[in-house]
Amino acid sequence: MESVFITLVFVLAGLVKGVTGMGLPTVAIALLSLRMAPLEAAALLIVPSSVTNVWQLAAGPALYPLWQRFRWTMLAICAGVAGAAWLGAAAWSGMVLGLALAGYGLLGLTGWRLQVARRHQRWAGPLCGAATGLMAGVTGVFVMPVAPYLQALDLDKDDLVQALGMAFTVGTLALAGMLSLRGAWHVAAAGASLLALIPSLAGMWLGQWLRGRMPPALFRRCFFLALLALGVHQLARVL
Template identity: 50%
Template sequence: MNTNFVILVAVTFVLAGLIKGVIGMGLPTVAMGLLALTLPPAEAATLLVVPSFVTNVWQLMAGPSFAALARRLWPMMAGVLVGTVSGAGILAADTAGLASVGLGIALLLYAVTGLAGLKLHVTARHEGWLAPLMGVTTGVVTGATGVFVLPAVPYLQAIGLEKDDLIQALGLSFTVSTIALALGLLRVDAWHAGSLWMSLLALVPALAGMQAGQALRRRISGPLFRTVFFLGLLLLGLYLAVRGLA
């Protein structure tokens, strides 16, 4: 096993776990963004499955309202599953940099919405038709890029959840997305023994980073950290999109 590769994976997941510990999300986004600088997107996606699943289940089970959220959000989660499994072939067939461009654009959009502080509002009467649409769209983006956040995060922020319920809902969405991504990668034969082993190993630095991030969250300004985080994603997304088009 290449030592430089192991170091790359360890550093990537410590940083990704650190960010997730501070703001409650961002592990797959940061991991995909950094790993895709040196790895094909499909290979990068296989490495994040185990750390993403474990950290998101941890986040999901820490909240008080799992049953109520599952009943409310199941149409969205079903859409995520269908969209991700269907779209995984785009990620695995990245021969011309298409998935790299898609990942870059997804990161750019996510960063811009975060920096702009956009606040949307969805009324309860629109959730019935909007939830599955947001789920399928999130799933297709996930299947094509490995990034779980768009449009799931803005939608969940817009439906009026309280802080603790929002954190738990994000954990639910990201957990379903991780499972669906794993199934999609299996469907297109993107898994191999080495990637599973490295994904298991990546769990250790991811958990270490997450613990450090939770400690750091109590010491620094949340708004300042989020600004730096989104600026970093903006630059990273721009680089990936331009590189994929070159």
């Protein structure tokens, strides 16, 4: 039954990724954490998240210019993950995960967007990156706050998708390094993560098929409602 549950989680997470272009690790961690610790769930995500994010990163038109613009943000993500490893905050990871999921769900439902002036991006980017890395190192979720931050900038659609892919790729690789150092990323975990790639890709294919057959706004609303509900449930479990 455990393997069936994990397979269904990755199919659903891949479906969300296929429809919206993001959300695979967020949905997978949120659901898997109902049965296991967040960082144990994160170990299963390394291969599916890496493959899908590298594809998203490579598909865009302006990789090097985006790296030049956001390199300090990306390096700060790595520093944040390292900081989380040093803190060893596993005891309160469930609460942080619940707050992150509920906050992201509320942010998506309200449609509120940050506005960050260009003159503030020099310091706001690294600060956001460090916070994202810290969040990833504690919960395995690396969408907050980097996704809302990048959405607040003057990026066109293709650049935004590629910049998100870059941030998620860097976060995944940094998290893999941290888990390896802590002994949570080993041969058995790597094999299970590789197997999880199959349902993830199947879900992505299904999501891409659904994208043209249902209103994306409706799907996103359901997605954020589900994250809010999972976040509240996670908080109820740990409080």
